[in-house]
Amino acid sequence: MEFIISRYNPETDTAPHDRHYRLHQQELDGGTMLLDALLKLREQDPTLAFRSSCQEGVCGSDGMNVNGQNCLSCITPLASLKSPIVIKPLPGLPIIKDLIVDMTLFYKHYAEAQPFLQAKPPSEAHEHLQTPAERAQLDGLYECVLCACCTTSCPSFWWNPDQFLGPAALMAAQRFVIDSRDIQTRERLQSLDDPMKTFRCRHIQNCTAACPKGLNPSRAIQALKASIAKEH
Amino acid sequence: MMDTAMKHASPLTDLKLDTHTFDALILGGGGAGLRSALALTLAGHQVAVVSKVFPTRSHTVAAQGGINAALGNITEDNWEWHMYDTIKGSDFLGDQDAIEFMCREAADIVRELEHFGVPFSRLENGKIYQRAFGGQNLNFGQEQAHRTCAAADRTGHAILHSLYQQNLHAGTRFFDEYYALDLLKDTHGNIGGLMVMNIHDGRYHVLQSRHILIATGGAGQVFRNNTNASINTGDGLGMVLRAGLPLQDMEFWQFHPTGVAGKGMLISEAVRGEGGVLKNSLGEDFMQRYAPHAKDLASRDVVARAIAIEVKEGRGCGPNKDYVLLDLTHLDDATIKQRLPGIRDISLTFLGVDPAVEPMPVFPTCHYMMGGIPTDIHGRVVTPDENGEQQIVKGLYAVGECACVSVHGANRLGGNSLLDIVVFGREAAKTISHELHQNRREKTQQAGSPETALCLDAVRQRIARWQNPAPSTDTLAAIRKALQHTMEMGCGVFRNQASMQHALQQLLLLQQRLEQVTLSDHSQVFNLQRLAAYELENLLAVAFATVHSALNRTESRGAHSRVDYPQRDDSAWLRHTLYFSAGHRLDYKPVNLHPKHHAAFAPTARTY
Numbered sequence: 075m076e077f078i079i080s081r082y083n084p085e086t087d088t089a090p091h092d093r094h095y096r097l098h099q100q101e102l103d104g105g106t107m108l109l110d111a112l113l114k115l116r117e118q119d120p121t122l123a124f125r126s127s128c129q130e131g132v133c134g135s136d137g138m139n140v141n142g143q144n145c146l147s148c149i150t151p152l153a154s155l156k157s158p159i160v161i162k163p164l165p166g167l168p169i170i171k172d173l174i175v176d177m178t179l180f181y182k183h184y185a186e187a188q189p190f191l192q193a194k195p196p197s198e199a200h201e202h203l204q205t206p207a208e209r210a211q212l213d214g215l216y217e218c219v220l221c222a223c224c225t226t227s228c229p230s231f232w233w234n235p236d237q238f239l240g241p242a243a244l245m246a247a248q249r250f251v252i253d254s255r256d257i258q259t260r261e262r263l264q265s266l267d268d269p270m271k272t273f274r275c276r277h278i279q280n281c282t283a284a285c286p287k288g289l290n291p292s293r294a295i296q297a298l299k300a301s302i303a304k305e306h
Numbered sequence: 307m308m309d310t311a312m313k314h315a316s317p318l319t320d321l322k323l324d325t326h327t328f329d330a331l332i333l334g335g336g337g338a339g340l341r342s343a344l345a346l347t348l349a350g351h352q353v354a355v356v357s358k359v360f361p362t363r364s365h366t367v368a369a370q371g372g373i374n375a376a377l378g379n380i381t382e383d384n385w386e387w388h389m390y391d392t393i394k395g396s397d398f399l400g401d402q403d404a405i406e407f408m409c410r411e412a413a414d415i416v417r418e419l420e421h422f423g424v425p426f427s428r429l430e431n432g433k434i435y436q437r438a439f440g441g442q443n444l445n446f447g448q449e450q451a452h453r454t455c456a457a458a459d460r461t462g463h464a465i466l467h468s469l470y471q472q473n474l475h476a477g478t479r480f481f482d483e484y485y486a487l488d489l490l491k492d493t494h495g496n497i498g499g500l501m502v503m504n505i506h507d508g509r510y511h512v513l514q515s516r517h518i519l520i521a522t523g524g525a526g527q528v529f530r531n532n533t534n535a536s537i538n539t540g541d542g543l544g545m546v547l548r549a550g551l552p553l554q555d556m557e558f559w560q561f562h563p564t565g566v567a568g569k570g571m572l573i574s575e576a577v578r579g580e581g582g583v584l585k586n587s588l589g590e591d592f593m594q595r596y597a598p599h600a601k602d603l604a605s606r607d608v609v610a611r612a613i614a615i616e617v618k619e620g621r622g623c624g625p626n627k628d629y630v631l632l633d634l635t636h637l638d639d640a641t642i643k644q645r646l647p648g649i650r651d652i653s654l655t656f657l658g659v660d661p662a663v664e665p666m667p668v669f670p671t672c673h674y675m676m677g678g679i680p681t682d683i684h685g686r687v688v689t690p691d692e693n694g695e696q697q698i699v700k701g702l703y704a705v706g707e708c709a710c711v712s713v714h715g716a717n718r719l720g721g722n723s724l725l726d727i728v729v730f731g732r733e734a735a736k737t738i739s740h741e742l743h744q745n746r747r748e749k750t751q752q753a754g755s756p757e758t759a760l761c762l763d764a765v766r767q768r769i770a771r772w773q774n775p776a777p778s779t780d781t782l783a784a785i786r787k788a789l790q791h792t793m794e795m796g797c798g799v800f801r802n803q804a805s806m807q808h809a810l811q812q813l814l815l816l817q818q819r820l821e822q823v824t825l826s827d828h829s830q831v832f833n834l835q836r837l838a839a840y841e842l843e844n845l846l847a848v849a850f851a852t853v854h855s856a857l858n859r860t861e862s863r864g865a866h867s868r869v870d871y872p873q874r875d876d877s878a879w880l881r882h883t884l885y886f887s888a889g890h891r892l893d894y895k896p897v898n899l900h901p902k903h904h905a906a907f908a909p910t911a912r913t914y
Contacts, residue, residue: 128535129535190474191468195420205430208428
């Protein structure tokens with residue numbers, strides 16, 4: 075297997091540059107995922123920097139761009155990748171080192187979407203009642219792992235990263251707009267009724283193609299826009 | 307451009323230290339840390355969370371099956387039955403006052419989580435869905451209970467994200483991607499701060515506070531096959547040992563019965579709760595032989611041993627006969643997609659197997675650390691004085707997997723770890739908040755005055771040790787692998803004197819190697835090799851604690867199964883182990899048998 079990995083050390087490099095690596099299948103100790111290969115390469119070159127943690131696709135640490143597609147390395151089978159495997163950091167965010175990007179802006183947009191339940195619980199002794207159908211509205215929204223694969227694949231975000239909230243944040247917004255327990259629906263919709271924050275989305279659908287969890291941010295944003303329109 | 311060669315060669319006294327002061331510091335951004343942080347921030351205290359990863363990357367996110375509370379949404383239920391099950395599950399090593407407290411708080415705290423926004427699955431009547439889980443019964447050991455509150459099979463993700471979201475709302479301060487090296491004490495020996503390193507630029511900072519809560523989670527990375535995230539390296543445990551404080555019951559590690567064979571990813575107990583069955587190469591539902599009553603939903607230690615025995619006796623499946631099968635092909639597709647979507651994903655991704663069509667190969671894998679930093683039920687760290695009396699360590703708290711309160715004793719029940727982190731996370735925050743209100747004087751005491759000067763020598767030496775520019779042929783990765791292999795061989799599901807003695811000899815050799823090895827990378831920005839070095843020091847400390855504690859306990863109890871001492875021995879061993887790293891000293895303290903509201907449960911034979 076051949077890998078071409080984008081390397082950048084801010085202490086010594088002026089710009090990112092590609093570096094070639096090779097690995098034999100036998101060196102992988104039975105590992106089948108891209109992360110297994112990267113961990114092996116890091117044993118050979120301890121300076122190779124990327125984030126990773128859970129190794130099973132739930133923590134969202136290891137988003138990266140592989141052969142042109144954003145993905146989580148830990149759930150991307152090597153067998154699905156054409157060699158040479160070209161690995162770059164997620165596009166559209168500042169590079170800190172190698173495959174590690176600065177997620178500050180991504181998290182800022184997430185916070186701006188007010189991703190927290192605002193509700194009036196019935197009492198301390200009771201849960202909110204929510205029918206299975208109401209709860210099912212949250213499926214496909216709440217499972218987001220904040221890996222940023224969607225947002226950093228979005229051309230609208232690339233053009234207006236400081237103003238367009240991006241698919242992950244907007245999907246989080248929709249997750250609370252649609253939650254039957256939330257009482258701030260109108261305020262949420264009003265604050266998102268903005269040509270840059272929300273309506274910059276042109277439904278190019280890169281986000282949906284990129285989501286490693288199989289979620290559909292584009293559809294969520296469509297529903298969000300429809301709810302905003304109804305408020306007019 | 308920074309001259310890195312100059313930088314690492316510079317004497318340590320030149321280390322520039324920024325200092326920040328807080329009312330309380332929380333070390334770790336998982337469920338325990340975030341539950342505490344939320345309470346403290348809402349109470350108006352200046353609190354900061356220090357986490358080596360962005361909080362939602364913490365390992366709580368991977369918890370699948372659910373959180374136990376006797377809500378009684380499906381059948382009648384009450385906390386006393388939950389208490390009994392937890393005590394029995396702990397093989398009677400759990401402290402009964404702590405277990406009682408946790409089970410009494412459970413219903414209230416789960417409803418509180420729901421109020422925070424956790425998207426629990428629902429019943430037709432709109433109430434929280436509860437599933438069957440192992441070791442849980444109604445009416446003190448009778449019929450199977452449905453007590454485990456679930457958000458599909460992503461309950462940990464749902465809880466962690468909701469807690470992070472509420473902290474965002476509350477305005478909690480976060481130091482994300484900061485690594486905590488050590489606790490700092492003042493000249494009187496009192497806890498006064500933390501030495502942390504900003505992973506982004508390699509700079510060290512002193513965070514000062516008189517109230518430090520450790521919530522750093524588990525250390526499953528000491529074993530080769532484990533369900534844990536790579537970040538679970540026992541950082542809080544290492545720093546407590548280096549501060550001269552003990553760890554409790556470190557011989558007790560839970561091997562989850564159903565990890566993906568050969569890989570380790572967790573296949574939730576929810577699979578068996580929803581009707582999945584374990585089978586050997588003969589197609590036998592073998593759990594009937596080991597636990598005639600509870601079968602596949604016996605306690606985890608019982609099921610893990612059963613699988614290990616089936617494989618050992620030649621009834622394993624696959625070309626190497628080294629795993630058993632977890633079969634849910636008899637369940638309907640809709641149940642699998644609705645109740646177990648995450649498991650379906652894991653099976654499809656890592657095994658290429660649709661669990662609705664083909665059974666999944668599983669084998670026990672290290673999952674959870676029952677031991678940890680000894681605390682009382684208010685989250686306060688305790689240590690014995692010279693007379694053996696347990697004394698509170700002023701200003702130091704611990705909750706969650708890194709703590710040992712002890713609600714799990716020798717074996718944890720599924721669904722009790724998410725409960726543990728939020729119950730004791732909230733309780734520790736209450737304790738800290740109360741103490742902050744009690745003592746405003748200390749709160750406003752100026753940093754840097756002579757009596758509060760922090761001792762930095764030891765941590766400076768530790769930092770300097772890894773700045774040695776000499777090259778070495780050995781590597782951290784090789785030492786870490788050898789450590790994991792050693793622990794798996796010597797201290798796994800089954801242990802004996804010889805296997806553990808051998809492991810101990812190996813650990814001593816690994817210690818020498820760790821003392822000799824140097825870093826090849828001395829850069830400052832995201833230097834992951836340096837991070838791995840600090841983590842490996844903690845892993846080795848945890849491994850020593852485990853082997854020494856396990857060698858000395860000459861009985862089998864819960865997850866500690868000794869082939870050479872197969873029986874539980876209450877007359878000698880109904881007590882907690884305390885391990886100190888200085889001289890690898892062991893001490894013991896009694897199990898609490900004095901719950902406040904319910905009569906104590908006397909130890910009895912444990913069958914399922």
